[in-house]
Amino acid sequence: MSGQGLAYGAQFFDDCLLKENLEENHYTTYSSLSHPGFYLALSQKGELRKGNSVGRHQSCTHFLPRRTL
Template sequence: MSGEGLAYGAHFSDECLLKENLEENHYTTYSSLSHPGIYLALSHKGELRKGNSVGRHQSCTHFLPRRTP
């Protein structure tokens, strides 16, 4: 993920590492380790969104709902 918030394919580097965050609403978000505050996000059409224009509480950043016991 670049500093502008764009996800791209390349050789493995530190920019490829994402941090998995388990949110209080039982969803998972993924943020860049090399660029804090930038999140992996998909549009309603399934296209990548710029990670620096979204926040962790927006639904476009929520993935894989967790099952509650």
């Protein structure tokens, strides 16, 4: 993820590292390690959204719902 909040594909750099967080609603969010506060997000059309324009509680950042046992 770049400093402008855009996810991109390239060679592996430190910008590529993401932190996986299990949220209290049992969804998973992914945030950038090199740019704290930037989250991986998809729009309703499946396009990438800027990571600096979304927050962790927005539904566009929620991935892989988990079943509770």
